[in-house]
Amino acid sequence: RxxxxxxxxxxxxxxxxxxxxxxxxxxxxxxxxxxxxxxxxxxxxxxxxxxGVAPLYKFDGKSVEELVAEKKAALNKEVTAREQEYKTWLAA
CATH class of the missing domain: 1.20.5 (Single alpha-helices involved in coiled-coils or other helix-helix interfaces)
Structure with missing residues (x-):
């Protein structure tokens, strides 16, 4: 005990x-x-x-889609001019 x-x-x-x-x-x-x-x-x-943090710089350039559309238009214009020159040469 x-x-x-x-x-x-x-x-x-x-x-x-x-x-x-x-x-x-x-x-x-x-x-x-x-x-x-x-x-x-x-x-x-x-x-x-x-x-405060300055706002991020916003790019004022064109978008990729706009640049691609401009390039396509320029290439189409160039191809059309070549085709016309070629057709003129063939006709002569």
Missing amino acids: NMIDELNQRKQDANAQLEKELENKAAGFKEKEKAYWDWLADAKQAVAARP
């Missing part, structure tokens, strides 16, 4: 020690958590204080 009481006492002591360690770790975690949230708030303020 005495051994059982002694084991129960050791078990209670171990549980109390474990609970104390967990409380200490939780306190450290709370401090780290508070430091993180403070840092995050400061970082957000620093980002908000930055000057």
